[in-house]
Amino acid sequence: MAIVLGPNRYGKAETRLVRVVRDGDTHALADFNVSVALSGDLAATHLTGDNAGVLPTDTMKNTVYAFAKKHGVGEPEEFGLLLARHFVATQPQVKTARVSIESFGWERLGPHSFARKGDYTRVATVLVSDEFEQVVSGVTGLVLLNSTASEFRGFPRDEYTTLPETTDRILATAVDARWRHLSASGDFAKSYPAALEALTSAFVNTYSASLQQTLFSMGSHVLSQRPEIAEVRLALPNKHHYLVDLSPFDLTNDNEVFIAGDRPYGLIEGTVTRDDAPPAAAEWYL
Ligand SMILES: O=c1[nH]c(=O)c2[nH]c(=O)[nH]c2[nH]1
Known part of the structure; x- marks a missing residue:
């Protein structure tokens, strides 16, 4: 009998993002709960502990906040596509990125x-x-x-x-x-x-x-x-x-993210x- 690793994925669940867009005194608000899950060639970390292909989930969270500043969030579908395409394009071991977003409505x-x-x-x-x-x-x-x-x-x-x-x-x-x-x-x-x-x-x-x-x-x-x-x-x-510190990514945060x-x-x-x-x-x- 052989014991094999079955399907697996990993990511940062429930990154709570509030994005304020300031137009003078008039603000718009997006309130998202973003969950990222990546899958692909991730056997090594499970089998040997080699993390060479494991983009930290902490990085995924940071990416959510940095992208919210850089690109705005738009519709949740658009923001999800932006994030998912980024992970697939920049991490060769990642074959599939799943991004799920809950968008809370505000009146x-x-x-x-x-x-x-x-x-x-x-x-x-x-x-x-x-x-x-x-x-x-x-x-x-x-x-x-x-x-x-x-x-x-x-x-x-x-x-x-x-x-x-x-x-x-x-x-x-x-x-x-x-x-x-x-x-x-x-x-x-x-x-x-x-x-x-x-x-x-x-x-x-x-x-x-x-x-x-x-x-x-x-x-x-x-x-x-x-x-x-x-x-x-x-x-x-x-x-x-909490205001996100975006300075490590050379981004300002003027009460927006x-x-x-x-x-x-x-x-x-x-x-x-x-x-x-x-x-x-x-x-x-x-
Ligand atoms: O309005 C506030 N009241 C407090 O007592 C308090 N304490 C704190 O940490 N933040 C705030 N904000």
Whole structure:
């Protein structure tokens, strides 16, 4: 009996690329998840550990980011073809390159503001006892992004701080919000979309020094627009977008090519309250 190597391939899966195209103040956004798999004459590394034909998967990731800067991304089919042809043309041992791309849709909210396409979830929780009725409305999974008008600087530094200060970054979050009504007899069909619009427009229109500042602005805007609402609680994950260092490839990166981070993420939580409102039922804190 002989033991033989069967079909095989390898590559970098799920390179998360966000490409911003800046035309003055108006930005366009492409948000891709790119997976590369190469196959061909790759027996040696499996059988003897000889890596002479193994283009590092790290290089594939870098190629995705460098090509995004150099060529733009266009349609996912076009960007896939560009990458796949490159690997086949430049690596003689590679016979076939497979590039799969997921393209996440974003709806425009402003010149440099976007909402992820797809559904977010409306939520409602009511508490009823003999003494009180309390209605809480909210939303989860509403993903918003500003591709500029966000800074983060002036923070303390200690021996573990490596984060550079920035005056221009992507600010993105998945809004998880709950708002408590003053009364159980409101017009919830009217109140919900209006509160949602207040949250969203505050995110879009706030020039942000921190996600904490944006959080307070979102909560305040709901309370100033909606007299029926007593309190807003927000949990805002900071969906980090890291600027890719393209200098090893002699390319500049003027806030155009980002790694969309997954984990860990900052989590900014806070409550914004009307100070004359009755307190929430203790059960809300559970
Ligand atoms: O808006 C921010 N708030 C923070 O508290 C924080 N911390 C961090 O590393 N980045 C950011 N961004």
